[in-house]
Amino acid sequence: MNIKKGLLLAAISVAVIGAGVIITKLNSDSVTDQNPGDTAVSPTPLVVFPPTATPSPSRAPQAVQSPSYKGDPIANIGKDPFINTLPKQIVEREKKYLAQMSESLGENPIDYNGWIGVGTSKKLFKNYKGSIDAWEYAKLISPTHPLSYLNLADLYGYYLKDLENILN
Numbered sequence: 001m002n003i004k005k006g007l008l009l010a011a012i013s014v015a016v017i018g019a020g021v022i023i024t025k026l027n028s029d030s031v032t033d034q035n036p037g038d039t040a041v042s043p044t045p046l047v048v049f050p051p052t053a054t055p056s057p058s059r060a061p062q063a064v065q066s067p068s069y070k071g072d073p074i075a076n077i078g079k080d081p082f083i084n085t086l087p088k089q090i091v092e093r094e095k096k097y098l099a100q101m102s103e104s105l106g107e108n109p110i111d112y113n114g115w116i117g118v119g120t121s122k123k124l125f126k127n128y129k130g131s132i133d134a135w136e137y138a139k140l141i142s143p144t145h146p147l148s149y150l151n152l153a154d155l156y157g158y159y160l161k162d163l164e165n166i167l168n
Contacts, residue, residue, distance in 0.1 A: 066109045066141055071133025074102035074118055078127030086125075094121050112142040119151060123159075131155055 075098045077083065083091060101118050105111060119134035132155065138148040156165045 069105070069109060069133075069137050071137060072122070072127065072130035074105060074134075075099045076122075076127065076130060077125045078122065078130060080126040082126045091125075094124060097121055110141050112138050112145055112148075115141070116147055116151070119148075123151075123155065128155060128160060 075095070077091070077095060077098065098118065098121055101114055101121075105114050105118070108114070115134050115138035119131040119138065122128075122130035122134060132152065135148045135151050135155075138145070139152070142148070152165075156162045
């Protein structure tokens with residue numbers, strides 16, 4: 001039975017990675033360089049227009065509103081006994097990082113990489129609910145980035161052994 005679960009998990013992981021590659025490829029095809037030879041990727045625009053519309057003086061752009069985050073508090077490392085086995089300097093470093101991210105994400109809640117980092121830090125402390133909340137929010141604000149999906153699949157499959165939630 002464990003072999004079947006392992007094969008299912010491997011198949012799902014391959015499917016998620018494949019979907020991520022396809023999404024990334026589709027997104028990279030739509031990015032244009034502003035300067036020849038400039039390899040910087042333009043950030044996701046904060047102003048969205050319908051595909052056929054163009055900005056005009058009579059039509060003011062609307063800023064994208066991000067949904068409010070209602071998950072595990074960003075600075076919360078959790079209470080798993082495992083935390084006591086970690087070197088104190090690592091615990092303090094990560095606490096400081098999460099405190100900084102709490103402030104930063106409060107000011108800029110659509111920072112996708114910030115949410116990915118918060119989820120990764122919380123996972124270090126085995127605060128899996130906090131990781132899920134951060135990565136689900138990253139998925140919500142940037143549904144075409146594959147990393148949040150991959151992190152969630154890894155967490156559900158390898159750490160929580162929850163094969164049902166991998167597909168969600």
